[in-house]
Amino acid sequence: EAPGSTPAAWLDRVHPDDREPLQTALDAHLAGQAQRLDNEHRLRQSDGSWRWVLVRGQAQRDPQGRAMRVGGVFADITEQRQQQERMLHDALHDPLTKLPNRSLFHDLVKRSFARSRRREGYRFAVLFVDLDRFKAVNDGLGHQIGDELLIQMCQRLQTCLREGDTLARHGGDELTILLDDVKTPKDAAVVADRIHQVTSEAFEIGGHQIFCTVSIGIALSSAAYQKPEELLRDADTAMYRAKAQGRARSVVFDAAMREREPELMQLESDLRRALLREEFRLLYLPIVEVETGRIEGLEALLRWAHPERGLVPPDEFLPFAEETGLIVPIGQWVLGTASREFQSLRHAGRAEGMSLNVNLSSKQLLQSDLVQQLEEVLREAHLAPQDMVLEITETAFQHSEQAAQRLGQLKARGFRLYMDDFGTGYSSLNSLYRFQLDSLKIDRSLFRGGSPKGQAPELVKTIVAFAKDLGKQVVAEGVETAEQLRFIKEIGCGSAQGYFFTPPIDRLALRALLETAPVWKEETPQTH
Secondary structure (H helix, E strand, C coil), X not given: CCCCXXXXXXXXXXXXXXXXXXXXXXXXXXXXXXXXXXXXXXXXXXXXXXXXXXXXXXXXXXXXXXXXXXXXXXEECHHHHHHHHHHHHHHHECCCCCCECHHHHHHHHHHHHHHHHHCCCCCCEEEEEXXXXXXXXXXXXXXXXXXXXXXXXXXHHHCCCCCCCEEEEEECCEEEEEECCCCCHHHHHHHHHXXXXXXXXXXXXXXXXXXCCEEEEEEECCCCCCCHHHHHHHHXXXXXXXXXXXXXXXXXXXXXXXXXXXXXXXHHHHHHHHHHHCCEEEEEEEEEXXXXXXXXXXXXXXXXXXXXXXXXXXXXXXXXXXXXCCHHHHHHHHHHHHHHHHHHHHHCCCCCCCEEEEEECHHHHCCCCHHHHHHHXXXXXXXXXXXXEEEEEHHHHHEHHHHHHHHHHHHHHCCEEEEEEECCCCXXXXXXXXXXXXXXXXXXHHCCCCCCCCHHHHHHHHHHHHHHHCCCEEEECCCCCHHHHHHHHHCCCCEECCCCCCCCECHHHHHHHHHCCCCCCCCCCCCC
């Protein structure tokens, strides 16, 4: 449509957001400050819609240089503008999630820095969000399921944000959040808590029930930061600290963490070296039959004999090993070494009728060739599947469909299956039935405190009763006192382990212990 017969009619139809720039350009040309009028703007049509037009014109001037009239042409450039906008949008957004990408997020953080310099007291926060064990979903269920999980995760995270906050995809399974106008780290932590709450429930994707938590690092703007990449770097560092502390949690950055970055790099290097130099050691924790007081099984526990730090407990390196994938070769070493040492005890006549209990990480459980690995290890050690108990932590059941399939394969081969650390989070008692488990081990936290009083023992009673109804065995972990032993015996708990009997001991001490054929009663705590 024609723009109008007069400048006033034309300007009246120009989009309000474009009117001032057009008027400025027109005034500059009429005043002789610009040789030609050249402007793009939106023009209202008779049906109320807007079209983009390009106007190019030039004033006809009198001898004194005053503009007498303006002549020019209008061109409809709506399609070109729409194409440009699509190209710009695609360049700044992730094609899978449709969220802002790293480049756009970086620009938004830069704008927040500029705003903080203009507005006294204005602060903002960056959250670095990483999906826990996302690679296991991709590897086990395929990239299509992984992509859909990422999309649904982003949809849940969006529900936790306020107007003015921004969620972006940083790359892979990493997301970033810009929280606008926050005053304290606590404000950011409130948002992080909401995120943990909405990600604690299962995702239903393609007939699979998938649990996927997130680890979050939080960095709050301050005068110490000058560039977006500095804030992102520290949020990323805090996120890795959250993962090292066990995942599914958030950590606020502090300057001391930056000093730990080289330490974490050194830890990974040391772990790789530990495998090559055989710095790992196994300790054994007997499992005692409550009724007879005799040892019925031996649980292999991993320790790291660091050349400088001494014996390192597993909670200081296993979470990091799982995050880096080193848990897989470490786990293979445990399986092979424990099987050989157990067979040595058998050969010496010290472990007849006992089982070897070995822990499997969630990453090991999801390996497609796990069954073949186990059968090869047992063949080399001259053991049968019936000799080995595989203990699986509750976190492995986050990937329930994959776990059910793999556990079914193991069960069919004759392995016994225990759920380890029951009561720490993810599983329900129904998992005993669904995953064909033979037994569960009640986490030591339910016995902490020494005296079996209060709510925890009532929960233990319920767990034991339910398990017995299903025909399953129950092992109590962390038994430290005669009072605790009497309690678990009264409620029908079949087996136990803990410092009441013996702490974890090395292979030589175990051999010496087994030579005494110990029998523990309530009145005879360990003296070894």
